[in-house]
Amino acid sequence: MAKSNSISSSVIKRLPRYYRFLGQLLKEDVVRISSQELAKRMKLTASQIRQDLNCFGGFGQQGYGYNVSDLHEEIGKILGVDKNVGAILIGAGNLGKAIATHINFGTRGCELIGIFDADEKLVGTSVGGIAIRSPLELESFCAKEKPQLAILCIPKTSTQEIADKLVNLGIKGFWNYSHYDLSIEHENIVVENVHLGDSLLTLTYRLNNL
Amino acid sequence: MAKSNSISSSVIKRLPRYYRFLGQLLKEDVVRISSQELAKRMKLTASQIRQDLNCFGGFGQQGYGYNVSDLHEEIGKILGVDKNVGAILIGAGNLGKAIATHINFGTRGCELIGIFDADEKLVGTSVGGIAIRSPLELESFCAKEKPQLAILCIPKTSTQEIADKLVNLGIKGFWNYSHYDLSIEHENIVVENVHLGDSLLTLTYRLNNL
């Protein structure tokens, strides 16, 4: 897909939200919706919705609007919810365990296939039905199962080192929860740094400046 | 502070990252840094850094750059890390527990002072040294302790209802982890919707479109 890389990240970041709202409309048995109605629900402008959707093609019909079910499916395809990307979790502390059990990977084009933790007391136990393995098994596991995605729930001091190692084992994407801004020099590697602490700080800033 | 509300949210969202990087420089015993050096580290432009900082005042010195310790402290003050905002957690499931134990509230101007869960089996137990209470106690607790911030780790179906209730109990800010886009009609309420699932979807989108 040549076009895909040219989509601005502002648009991409809005796609999951469209997908969620359309899923909700589907649940409410709404068959069709106009950009105007959807804009009202999502607190956006109708213009923006039409612009965003037209990055990927004309999903609507003049005089009618958008078919909710079709549009939901189309956006799902764009996001790749029908894919099955193998994911491994590194670090099974409080946060790692919560991610493993709380995130619905299946509906997001992923499957959690392995969990690793250096703590020997955890190795052998399981979280959400998935056994926790020793990092020593990482190499053979990746060679066999070929996960493409790694979720990092480890201390910031080891993040860069482990990420570099994982790149060599074939990992193409990082969902990074460590308090460290991961950046990978290799080409064709994607990183999503999640900084929950930053999110809290922007909230308290706004709270203190009401 | 009249000025505070006029700061664009693009700038505000970058502040915690500046704060983190300056904290790291401080650890590395770096005394002074130029916008250019900092830009290189943070993968930003020097222009942007100077523009951002000058929203709040001239923290630098021509010909010298910025004093790391001073700038760190100034940004900390702007973000309000020296404040002590009372926070309550609603919902002590996997995610709630992880938030309670994993987030360092103290260094972010907050203090977690109460946890609530409707599950009777959880009431009376504690997480991170804080007792889990019944939602029945919510009203009296808020009247007494006056928390300003609520962290919502509850199912999406009950989010809006509970949030509206909490507004009436004096809550001014919501850190919302439920899979629901919370919006509050009342004035002077701030909401930060965290959608971890959306974050994963944008990552898989990019992964599938490399």
Place this chain on the structure above:
DNA sequence: TAGATTGTTAATCGATTAACAATC
């Protein structure tokens, strides 16, 4: 003083919004 680097204004770039012809 000369060199370095800020603070700030001006230029550019990109994203959002408005407008409207196309068309269902």
Place this chain on the structure above:
DNA sequence: TAGATTGTTAATCGATTAACAATC
């Protein structure tokens, strides 16, 4: 056909980058 609403182009707005005078 008439009305509604899209797809798309043009206008606006805001954010980022560049440039440079001020100044330490």
